[in-house]
Amino acid sequence: MAGSLGAITRSLSLAATFNPYKTHNHYHHLHSFPSSLFNPSSKSTSVSTMAQTIINNSPEIKEPVPKIQKLNDQNGISDHQIPLFKVKKLSQNAVLPSRGSSLAAGYDLSSAIETKVPARGKALVATDLSIAVPEGTYARIAPRSGLAWKHSIDVGAGVVDADYRGPVGVILFNHSDVDFEVKVGDRIAQLIVEKIVTPEVVEVDDLDATVRGAGGFGSTGV
Numbered sequence: 001m002a003g004s005l006g007a008i009t010r011s012l013s014l015a016a017t018f019n020p021y022k023t024h025n026h027y028h029h030l031h032s033f034p035s036s037l038f039n040p041s042s043k044s045t046s047v048s049t050m051a052q053t054i055i056n057n058s059p060e061i062k063e064p065v066p067k068i069q070k071l072n073d074q075n076g077i078s079d080h081q082i083p084l085f086k087v088k089k090l091s092q093n094a095v096l097p098s099r100g101s102s103l104a105a106g107y108d109l110s111s112a113i114e115t116k117v118p119a120r121g122k123a124l125v126a127t128d129l130s131i132a133v134p135e136g137t138y139a140r141i142a143p144r145s146g147l148a149w150k151h152s153i154d155v156g157a158g159v160v161d162a163d164y165r166g167p168v169g170v171i172l173f174n175h176s177d178v179d180f181e182v183k184v185g186d187r188i189a190q191l192i193v194e195k196i197v198t199p200e201v202v203e204v205d206d207l208d209a210t211v212r213g214a215g216g217f218g219s220t221g222v
Helices: 004-015 022-031 045-059 145-151
Strands: 086-089 107-110 115-117 123-127 127-130 138-141 153-156 168-175 180-182 188-193
Touching: 115 123, 123 138, 145 153, 168 180, 168 188
Parallel strands: none
Antiparallel strands: 086 127, 107 188, 115 180, 123 168, 138 188, 153 168
16 A cells, blocks of 8 residues: 555646646546645645545555466367266166265176075176266276175176266175175165277288286286
8 A cells, every 4th residue: 555655646746737637548537536625726635635535535446357268288278068977867776876985996786686696606686777878988887895895795797888878787796605785775886987989990911029928827927
């Protein structure tokens, strides 16, 4: 404020001899102040008083908040929108997929039925959900770490293609010696949306050579 007062004081010292009502282009913003403030015949108004009056009566200037646009990898403006993971409930027992934390990779899938996974056996557990993942992705159904560690429950055949619109089922394998009970609403697996690349298949006579070559099944060490 002290700097503003000094600047205004210096400006008014130079402009004190001018009539603001005659120089409208330069002083039209001063019309809101008392006319006596700029009356040359007034001996009671000092330059510093004029400056302080201007500061007190000046409208508050608010700078606009800049709009922040997201940049893409090429430092250009991106109009990319957040993709949608569309889910349809097929029954009242269906539970929408949800993540356990803000940084969780997978969406928990819940059972829509009561069933039993026999010891050393398997079972198909219905979720009563159908899904549509974003373009360029597929859904992978993976085990939940808690079930795998505590109950030896694993998941099989976990690929859901982007164009599949049927009900999502989860194949559970029970590697323990006791039956595993599943209740409605139990979280039985997790669904991870992953990007996918589908290049064109081209038949060739030779492949590029590598250091590893054709070695497999433990050829790089156990």
